[in-house]
Amino acid sequence: MRTEIATLGEFGLIDRLTKGIKLENESSKYGVGDDAAVLSYPSEKQVLVTTDLLMEGVHFDLTYVPLKHLGYKSAIVNFSDIYAMNGTPRQITVSLGLSKRFSVEDMDELYAGIRLACQQYNVDIVGGDTTSSLTGLAISITCIGEADKDKVVYRNGAKETDLICVSGDLGAAYMGLQLLEREKSVLKGEKDVQPDFSGKEYLLERQLKPEARKDIIEKLAAANIIPTSMMDISDGLSSELMHICKQSNAGCRVYEEHIPIDYQTAVMAEEFNMNLTTCAMNGGEDYELLFTIPIADHEKVSQMEGIRLIGHITKPELGCALITRDGQEFELKAQGWNPLKEEK
Amino acid sequence: MRTEIATLGEFGLIDRLTKGIKLENESSKYGVGDDAAVLSYPSEKQVLVTTDLLMEGVHFDLTYVPLKHLGYKSAIVNFSDIYAMNGTPRQITVSLGLSKRFSVEDMDELYAGIRLACQQYNVDIVGGDTTSSLTGLAISITCIGEADKDKVVYRNGAKETDLICVSGDLGAAYMGLQLLEREKSVLKGEKDVQPDFSGKEYLLERQLKPEARKDIIEKLAAANIIPTSMMDISDGLSSELMHICKQSNAGCRVYEEHIPIDYQTAVMAEEFNMNLTTCAMNGGEDYELLFTIPIADHEKVSQMEGIRLIGHITKPELGCALITRDGQEFELKAQGWNPLKEEK
Numbered sequence: 001m002r003t004e005i006a007t008l009g010e011f012g013l014i015d016r017l018t019k020g021i022k023l024e025n026e027s028s029k030y031g032v033g034d035d036a037a038v039l040s041y042p043s044e045k046q047v048l049v050t051t052d053l054l055m056e057g058v059h060f061d062l063t064y065v066p067l068k069h070l071g072y073k074s075a076i077v078n079f080s081d082i083y084a085m086n087g088t089p090r091q092i093t094v095s096l097g098l099s100k101r102f103s104v105e106d107m108d109e110l111y112a113g114i115r116l117a118c119q120q121y122n123v124d125i126v127g128g129d130t131t132s133s134l135t136g137l138a139i140s141i142t143c144i145g146e147a148d149k150d151k152v153v154y155r156n157g158a159k160e161t162d163l164i165c166v167s168g169d170l171g172a173a174y175m176g177l178q179l180l181e182r183e184k185s186v187l188k189g190e191k192d193v194q195p196d197f198s199g200k201e202y203l204l205e206r207q208l209k210p211e212a213r214k215d216i217i218e219k220l221a222a223a224n225i226i227p228t229s230m231m232d233i234s235d236g237l238s239s240e241l242m243h244i245c246k247q248s249n250a251g252c253r254v255y256e257e258h259i260p261i262d263y264q265t266a267v268m269a270e271e272f273n274m275n276l277t278t279c280a281m282n283g284g285e286d287y288e289l290l291f292t293i294p295i296a297d298h299e300k301v302s303q304m305e306g307i308r309l310i311g312h313i314t315k316p317e318l319g320c321a322l323i324t325r326d327g328q329e330f331e332l333k334a335q336g337w338n339p340l341k342e343e344k
Numbered sequence: 345m346r347t348e349i350a351t352l353g354e355f356g357l358i359d360r361l362t363k364g365i366k367l368e369n370e371s372s373k374y375g376v377g378d379d380a381a382v383l384s385y386p387s388e389k390q391v392l393v394t395t396d397l398l399m400e401g402v403h404f405d406l407t408y409v410p411l412k413h414l415g416y417k418s419a420i421v422n423f424s425d426i427y428a429m430n431g432t433p434r435q436i437t438v439s440l441g442l443s444k445r446f447s448v449e450d451m452d453e454l455y456a457g458i459r460l461a462c463q464q465y466n467v468d469i470v471g472g473d474t475t476s477s478l479t480g481l482a483i484s485i486t487c488i489g490e491a492d493k494d495k496v497v498y499r500n501g502a503k504e505t506d507l508i509c510v511s512g513d514l515g516a517a518y519m520g521l522q523l524l525e526r527e528k529s530v531l532k533g534e535k536d537v538q539p540d541f542s543g544k545e546y547l548l549e550r551q552l553k554p555e556a557r558k559d560i561i562e563k564l565a566a567a568n569i570i571p572t573s574m575m576d577i578s579d580g581l582s583s584e585l586m587h588i589c590k591q592s593n594a595g596c597r598v599y600e601e602h603i604p605i606d607y608q609t610a611v612m613a614e615e616f617n618m619n620l621t622t623c624a625m626n627g628g629e630d631y632e633l634l635f636t637i638p639i640a641d642h643e644k645v646s647q648m649e650g651i652r653l654i655g656h657i658t659k660p661e662l663g664c665a666l667i668t669r670d671g672q673e674f675e676l677k678a679q680g681w682n683p684l685k686e687e688k
Contacts, residue, residue, distance in 0.1 A: 029390065033591070034499050035428035035575050036394035036489070043387035046373065049471060050380035051486055053439035057478040084379040095397035095484055127393060133482075134401040140439055140484035142395055145380070155378050231379050247377070 003104035013104065014130050017111045021125050025090045027146065028124040037126035039091060039144065046152050048145040050081035056136035064180045067106055069208045070139075071113025077234065078143035079121050080212035080287045084232035085154070086220075087147035089212075091126045092118065095140040097133035114141075121214060151226055153291070158229040158248035162292040162313040165227075167216045167306055169260040170237055171276070174283025175268040176200075176207025182272075202264045210287045216306065217289075223300050227291035236282040239334035240290050242320055248292075251318035252332075254311030257325050281322065282335040347448035357448065358474050361455045365469050369434045371490065372468040381470035383435060389490040394425035400480035408524045411450055413552045414483075415457025421578065422487035423465050424556035424631045428576035429498070431491035432561075435470045436462065439484040441477035458485075465558060495570055497635070502573040502592035506636040506657040509571075511560045511650055513604040514581055515620070518627025519612040520544075520551025526616075546608045554631045560650065561633075567644050571635035580626040583678035584634050586664055592636075595662035596676075598655030601669050625666065626679040 005013055018032045030038035041047050052074070054060060060070055075092060082089040094114060098107070118125055123143070183195040197204055212232075220227065229244050237259070245252050259280050269276040292313055293301055301307055311323075320332040349357055362376045374382035385391050396418070398404060404414055419436060426433040438458060442451070462469055467487070527539040541548055557576075564571065573588050581603070589596050603624050613620040636657055637645055645651055655667075664676040 030496075030498065035425040036392040036431070036487075038429070038496055039391040039393060040493070041385060041387070041391060043385070047383040047385060047391060047488075048380040049383060049435070049437060049486070049488060051437045051439050051471060051473055051484070053441050053473045053475055053482065053484050055441045055475060055477045055482065058441075058476050081379040085382070087380070091393070093393060093395045093486060095395050097397055097399045097402075097482060127395060129395055129397045131397055131399060132402050133399045135479045138397065138399065138441060138477075138482045138484075140395070140397050140482075142393070142437060142486040143380075144391075144393060144488075147382075149384070152374075152382055154374065 001105055005098060005102065005104055005107070008104060010130055013107065016104065017107060018125065023124045023126070024122060025124050027090050028126055031124060031126040032128070037091065037093065039126070041146055044149055045146040046149050048082050048085050048087045048147060049142065050078055051140065051142040052077050054139040056138070061184070062137070064184055065208060067109035068113035071110040072117045072209055074139045074141050075114050075117035075123070076210055076212050077287065078141050079117070079123065080232040080234070082143055082145035083212050083214060083217045084230055084289060085147055086151050086217060086227065086230060087145040089121060089123045089143050089145040091124045091144040093142045094125060094128035096128070096130050097138035098130070099133045099136055102137065121212065153227050153230040155229050155231050155244050156247040158244050158250050158292040158313045159294070160250060160313055160315055161295050162228050163295055163298060163301070163309050164241070164252060164254060164290070164292050164311040164313065165301060165307050166233070166237065166260060166288055166290050166310050167213050168286065168288040169262045169265065170233065170286050170288060171280035171283040172203050172206035172262050172265045173210060173285040174279055175265050176203035177285070178272055179203055179268065180207065200264060200268065202262060203268060207285065210285065212287055213289045219304055223304065225293060225297050225300055227293055230289060230291035233286040233288045233290050234284060236284040236335070237290065238281045238332045242332055242334050244290070244292065245316070245320050248313070249316050251314040251316050252311055252320045253314055253323055255323045258308060258310040260308040345449055349442060349446065349448055349451065352448060354474055357451065360448065361451060362469065367468045367470070368466060369468050371434050372470055375468060375470040376472070381435065381437065383470070383488065385490055388493055390493050390496050392426050392429050392431045392489040392491060393486065394422055395484065395486040396421050398483040400482070405528070406481070408528055409552060411453035412457035415454040416461045416553055418483045418485050419458050419461035419467070420554055420556050421631065422485050423461070423467065424576040424578070426487055426489035427556050427558060427561045428574050428633060429491060430495050430561060430571065430574060431489040433465060433467045433487050433489040435468045435488040437486045438469060438472035440472070440474050441482035442474070443477045443479055443481065446481065465556065497571050497574040499573050499575050499588050500591040502588050502594050502636040502657045503638070504594060504657055504659055505639050506572050507639055507642060507645070507653050508585070508596060508598060508634070508636050508655040508657065509645060509651050510577070510581065510604060510632055510634050510654050511557050512630065512632040513606045513609065514577065514630050514632065515624035515627040516547050516550035516606050516609045517554060517629040518623055519609050520547035521629070522616055523547055523612065524551065544608060544612065546606060547612060551629065554629065556631055557633045563648055567648065569637060569641050569644055571637050574633060574635035577630040577632045577634050578628060580628040580679065581634065582625045582676045586676055586678050588634070588636065589657070589660070589664050592657070593660050595658040595660050596655055596664045597658055597667055599667050602652060602654040604652045
């Protein structure tokens, strides 16, 4: 079943995609259907705004990414940025640029993923723009969220002796991508071969259906911990550590042995003959939280499940370095994903 | 002078483009440089959010649109949506998808236009995303603004007997586009020929450097008029009237003789052998304000410069119609710009 988008036009498509959307948040006053959405935030809250632009062929490859997953992930990466400010996402706007290749049913799929993510994280779709594109798919999502005024966490507050923490594990999404890319090249031209991903489900899930760490933000709040700095890991741990240190005018030491890595990630790195630590430090798309806490909160954090202490903040003169298992120091380099450098 | 964007990378480019940006609005607390921007609005204000996605080849043609103008217009179209809610734009985020064709200097130009628009309208650039694109340029701007809680104007409040008003004049931007398209096809392959646009400057300006009607919103506020419904004219007067009537469950009568049209627009329509009223009703990209007011405000509005009364709201059963100069009634049709229908 394929319905051409031209049969509906812009407004028909928007009506179809946004049908039945209900606004769940107190701060969402008016959603899709006017020149702008109308929100209302109490004055004790700060309003957080983040935006991401995802371009086909750069950020995603539709030969192996199902549209529903793509929609889900497009929303999640924005939620993750709001959590990284110690906030709660409340609304998104969704802009789509569509080439003729896409059908109404394709957009149903994409939107189903976006709507699922919004349901899971209690976020309202309040607006957007739907238009055509001469080539490929462009997805631009803006997320609006809130945080208590005195609890917003920036990247620039890390202090000497602070402990560096990371949630979850790293490198798996990158390994999932390698796996998908390998299968793509292996299967090229062989339509009936189904790739065997058994035992690698976690890697695929991390790449195709990441989650934002709402739970970590809630745990920190429950434990009364306000990180001194925080960001989410989208470009890779090394790159993000360097952002925090640069903006906080600090240095850092992180320990290879403490970097959290899942078993499947390690197995895949072995299979691909890749350096596991490099993958975990630079892989990116983990959407885990990287944050620093005062040393006084050490005990509280060390009791929390799913959070690993990986190092500490130093004076800026000491720079940013990784301490390997055999005690060597390597200066951190941002080898993470930089779309404007890696352009082919 | 051409510097490849790859020599700077994403963060280098962002640093360059956003250098020296100061936050001017009280509500802008933290701008570019973290996971999200931080805003703070007083609780008596509603927060307005609108977003537009502009794709090369669909929304703009770089063979005749200078990048600086494109940047300016990209910002303006968003401001216009905020004014159309009877609000004031305060912040924007700017996301760009760039192909390798674009240099750092190109981006300087584009951003100069965006920054100029922000200066003119007192809006802060607080964030965005800069990434690569396999083909062409994608520009996604989200604008955040504010309005007093009891003064937000929607599309759905038009009542029977309300008067229909429009600011400025219509059809000129569309004529400007026709003019540019004609010159483009005439000049194809003849590099040294300069097109002669003298006497047509207004049309080009309306197409290439539109303004948002901040002044009208201010005048209405000064006169203590709150429109019953309002929207900006981006897709064409017919299309927008139909939106207001549909959402207000009303009909309308507009009078051909009252549609405001500039002299240059009329001359060009003649030259192109096009129906002038059709151009004014369906041309689009006017970024004028279309609004309805209670009949009691008739006198106040009729004294305002730059606002024209073009008709009135009726019962829904009467439908939406244009009354021609010779008294005939024609049902309105949305022949305006619909990118998902017109796709080539």
